[in-house]
Amino acid sequence: MYNLNSLVKLIVVLLLSSSCSERISDSQDELGCLHASEVIKTAxxxxxMIMKMEKEGKTIWYILSMEGVIGQETPTYDTRDLVIPCSLHSDFRKEGELVRFSGNLALYGKEFIDMPHVFLGALSDIEFIENELSL
Incomplete structure (x- = not known):
């Protein structure tokens, strides 16, 4: 079983060391970033939780699932989905804030074949939520 902090650090290291990091940064400026990708599930x-990382002077915003794998009936905490929104309004660029969101998710790409839980997300709805005990 993975420790959450270890898993997040591993994902961050993979994202930062990836030669495709430009695609992540660019995707947040393109509203239609899923057009070339196959949508595999819907949140x-x-x-x-809203999170961010810095890469070559660019900020990459993402949402770390607080329920583990999105779409499973019961939450799992040893594996968590990481969603890189195609477009995240500046109002939601607040690190550490909890949100509830919906939208189509596509696998980020073959670069993460060993990490199948990294997604590009075309969000249809997002809202801040209070810190709930069930998180």
């Missing part, structure tokens, strides 16, 4: 009222 519906998923709970997550």
């Amino acid at each position: 519906t009222n998923a709970k997550g």
